[in-house]
Amino acid sequence: MSTTYLLRGVAPQGGDRTDVRVEDGVVVAVGADASADGATVVDGDGLVLLPGLVDLHTHLREPGREDAETVASGTRAAAAGGFTAVHAMANTSPTQDTAGVVEQVWRLGRDAGWVDVRPVGAVTVGLAGERLAELQAMARSAAAVRVFSDDGKCVHDPVLMRRALEYVKAFDGVIAQHAQEPRLTEGAQMHEGVVSAELGLAGWPAVAEEAIIARDVLLAEHVGSRLHVCHLSTAGSVEIIRWAKARGIAVTAEVTPHHLLLTDDLVRGYDPRYKVNPPLRTAEDVEAVRAGLEDGTIDVVATDHAPHTREDKDCEWAAAAFGMTGLETALPVVQATMVDTGRLTWADVARVLSATPARIGRVPGQGRPIAVGEPANLTLVDPAARRTVVPERQATASVNSPFAGTELPGAVVATFLRGRATVLDGALVDAPAGVRA
């Protein structure tokens, strides 16, 4: 199987057309030097070449909920979506709160071979929010954990949050906070506002997110730590992050594709595919997160890919699980909302979906420039394609996509993980796992 490719006539980060030669896992030539000798030629006419995408926020569900997703199925979905690295969130069963569990997930990822799996370590034991997990052990493990999060739950105790922010400085870690004041969101089912009032669903107020973010940026400033804010969703949160950055606080923030596109109006049909945490917000919030992503207040787009079994969604709203799949629709949604609207260039897309998330997660060899000598983690995109989302045809094991039936622009034509094609001609390249390791 060839590991030498010539990507002919591609536009790196949307720039001028050129040829890129990939050999032995590395970009060996760009431009006139790039020969086709002994290489598989990929016709890249009209295609955009991006550094392989890096997701800071993925739920792979293994161990524990292999009925919804496994490391193998989730990382296949990631490759199909153009990703070469994902951060696997800690809310597994058992929880990723020990070196043993994060190493298990890391090994499952390595053996599957679709993307680099970077396990996220739990901040607190069992995500219980009571005492710190052994963060240093996870950092020093083979999984080399750098991102710690109780995602799904908020580290709401201010002392515990302070300690966590301080403690991870010893190994260049970062706390990724799921900002949700628990008392203000007891029983919450959707965004609190006009729609929740009408539907009689308990509200998840914007202030429950904003109050935690405001507190956390001040804590991060006080102890001189970096802080990452997961999936911010409200106009007020964008304002707080903007203020914190102007003040010089080391905070980064992410937004999900669904919060860039969907609003709480969709809940009117009580379809649990639209049930997610944080909830879909208003059109004003959607505009604010787009503006925040455009002006750099928001650093990255992260999927919060959250697969769920059919039985967890095929029910009344209140009984349904929170979350939606997103790995295979992230890039199309970003193109639809940010690129096709002229708000981001493809170079910006490379920044928010690859370079910056790799930097925040301290992921070696990912999110690098497309240049000679760099690892060949690459994604080739056809921006002119248009596809209707059919969850049953996706690689993820679950079908809870909020974009089912929606036509979105852009398609991943090829994905290369260290020079090896995981996607080629728009299709996953299945090969024995041993080849991948």
Added chain:
Amino acid sequence: MRHLLSAGDLTRDEAVLVLDTAAQMAATQGREIKKLPTLRGRTVVNLFFEDSTRTRISFETAAKRLSADVINFSAKGSSVSKGESLKDTALTLQAMGADAVVVRHPASGAPHTLAHAGWTHGAVVNAGDGTHQHPTQALLDAFTLRRHLVGDGGRADATGRDLAGAHVAIVGDVLHSRVARSNVQLLHTLGARVTLVAPPTLVPVGAHAWTADVSYDLDETLATGPDAVMMLRVQRERMSSAGGGFFPSPLEYTRAYGLDGRRLAVLPDHAVVMHPGPMNRGLEISADAADSPRAVIVEQVANGVAVRMAVLYLLLAAGEPRTAPAAGSGRDEARTGVRTDETRVHA
């Protein structure tokens, strides 16, 4: 009307049609033989995931007086409490050939899911879902209001009339009330003006978009001379911090928002007092108010049967899936249908 899920789904003409049909149903209920053969051979399932003997009995009586077969399916307390079970229950009912499913569920939107997930083909009637909707309650309230406020206080025929110009105060726990949500929508559709009266903690964020005024002061609202005061049930546990801590004490609530004899005396002579039941006497309503001649609370219960007969009749007997009836024609159709049945009863 294919289903009845929300009071907001009804057009003005559809709502008036239900009220007119209910009036005809009520007329038959004064007779010695109350039973009509209209729904003979049809099956109505009362699917209750939440206890409500009052509502269940009302629907059961309505269906039986229309000669339907009634199956009561109480899913509360069994292992049936979560998701898949709503689906399985619906599939079971479908297999049994339910023509209509009357559903009461603690989760807002559950009847909507039942109607739209493709699990059952029967008509779905929302008998109260979470804190969302209770459309037949709003219809019976509108029916009761029309009897008292329209057509010269019941002396003239109110057929075809709505509630244009009436002013209704709805008082109490609006936040958790499906009765309030349904009434706000239906009363607006029928041309009435609504003032919601509650402590600010019990008014939902977002209620500013509703077709109703909001007041925090009951005495001020009563001084404007509303035509009707509808008291909502307030659960005592709402005051505890575990229950949300919405008000400091029952006494403070009663002082500010309870309807007692003194407040009753402020109302115009023609004004009526309503309550969806069950009442907390001494909390939101005093015995003086509940038992006064102005109170039409017992009448509401009787009207509930007539309105539910009308709803079942319109969903199951008045033709196949229908949209808003063309002005006049639908009404005539309904009236004709009922008269035919009466004829049969007396034949």
